[in-house]
Amino acid sequence: MMKAVRYHEYGDATALTLEEVPVPAPGPGQVLVKVAATSFNPADATLRAGHLREVFPVALPHVPGADVSGTVAALGADVTGPGEGAAVAGFLPLDGDGAAAEYVLAPASVLAPVPDGVDRVGAAALPAVGLTAWQALFEHGGLKAGQRVLVNGAGGGVGGYAVQLAHREGAHVTATASPRSAERVRGLGADEIVDYTQAPVAKAARGPFDLVVNLVPTAPEDTDALAALTADGGTFVTATTEPSTAPGRGVTVTRMVVRSDPAQLAALLALVAAGDLRITATRRPLPDLPAVHAEADRGDLHGKTVITV
Numbered sequence: 001m002m003k004a005v006r007y008h009e010y011g012d013a014t015a016l017t018l019e020e021v022p023v024p025a026p027g028p029g030q031v032l033v034k035v036a037a038t039s040f041n042p043a044d045a046t047l048r049a050g051h052l053r054e055v056f057p058v059a060l061p062h063v064p065g066a067d068v069s070g071t072v073a074a075l076g077a078d079v080t081g082p083g084e085g086a087a088v089a090g091f092l093p094l095d096g097d098g099a100a101a102e103y104v105l106a107p108a109s110v111l112a113p114v115p116d117g118v119d120r121v122g123a124a125a126l127p128a129v130g131l132t133a134w135q136a137l138f139e140h141g142g143l144k145a146g147q148r149v150l151v152n153g154a155g156g157g158v159g160g161y162a163v164q165l166a167h168r169e170g171a172h173v174t175a176t177a178s179p180r181s182a183e184r185v186r187g188l189g190a191d192e193i194v195d196y197t198q199a200p201v202a203k204a205a206r207g208p209f210d211l212v213v214n215l216v217p218t219a220p221e222d223t224d225a226l227a228a229l230t231a232d233g234g235t236f237v238t239a240t241t242e243p244s245t246a247p248g249r250g251v252t253v254t255r256m257v258v259r260s261d262p263a264q265l266a267a268l269l270a271l272v273a274a275g276d277l278r279i280t281a282t283r284r285p286l287p288d289l290p291a292v293h294a295e296a297d298r299g300d301l302h303g304k305t306v307i308t309v
Helices: 042-048 127-140 157-169 179-187 220-227 262-273 286-298
Strands: 002-007 016-021 030-039 067-075 087-091 103-107 111-113 148-152 172-177 192-195 209-214 230-238 252-255 282-285 305-308
Touching: 002 286, 016 286, 030 087, 042 286, 067 103, 067 127, 087 127, 087 262, 111 262, 127 157, 127 209, 127 230, 127 262, 148 157, 157 172, 157 179, 172 179, 179 192, 209 220, 220 230, 282 286, 286 305
Parallel strands: 148 172, 148 209, 172 192, 209 230, 230 252, 282 305
Antiparallel strands: 002 016, 030 067, 030 103, 030 305, 067 087, 087 111
16 A cells, blocks of 8 residues: 545545555556655646646546656566666656655656756656756757747746756846746846836846747736747747737747657756756645645745655
């Protein structure tokens, strides 16, 4: 038996309960991971509330937690790769049970090795948000050294990695942040900080930008104003709200959804091991997960939270 946090029906954070459940056995193509940590992502709360049930239907009861770091405990049939005891991390499918448990089944195809020198608990803070930042900047944004990039939502989990990766690439980074997170965001490599609590970003940011990355839900008029900051022929990438009208001027608009990519995750973890990418997260124990969800629902959860198992 193992401990796991589950919900038996969609609802608010009170639906989450810590329970004793059987340890699952890996099938073909699966790996049983002994969990060191998972993390909270906003999608976990959206799934729990039932808002994505038509897109990502889950079997109830459901264990949340798409991020995982830990060690290989057992391999399913026909699985090759890291053996028992190897440190791994991954971004799990949203429609399967997650890692808010002592053990989790993971498709072998989503796991990346965690290199020496990377904290196994901290590694759980990286998969979903790190991959979102990487894909937004480089896959969809085509960011290159010397370009100007605006990261809207730099104080969040994705935004912090986007700032670091863009700075490392040699871009000039303008980041939106509140006074609470401004110093931290500047320390991650932002060249300019826009305090969105004092003025609308579209008025305060000194555009145009070769790439605008929008990581926070914005009203239609605000999204349009952000897209208007994109330079002619530039790229507007949003993980949330799309512009209501095409900005024209040769601007490419991309509405992205993050995907699991173990090769990209391995590259991110290698940057962490080399000291070129910093993981920052608050750590909370597994029994605190319902409280973490409740804080997120109230808007009281800031930054990235790792759940230690």
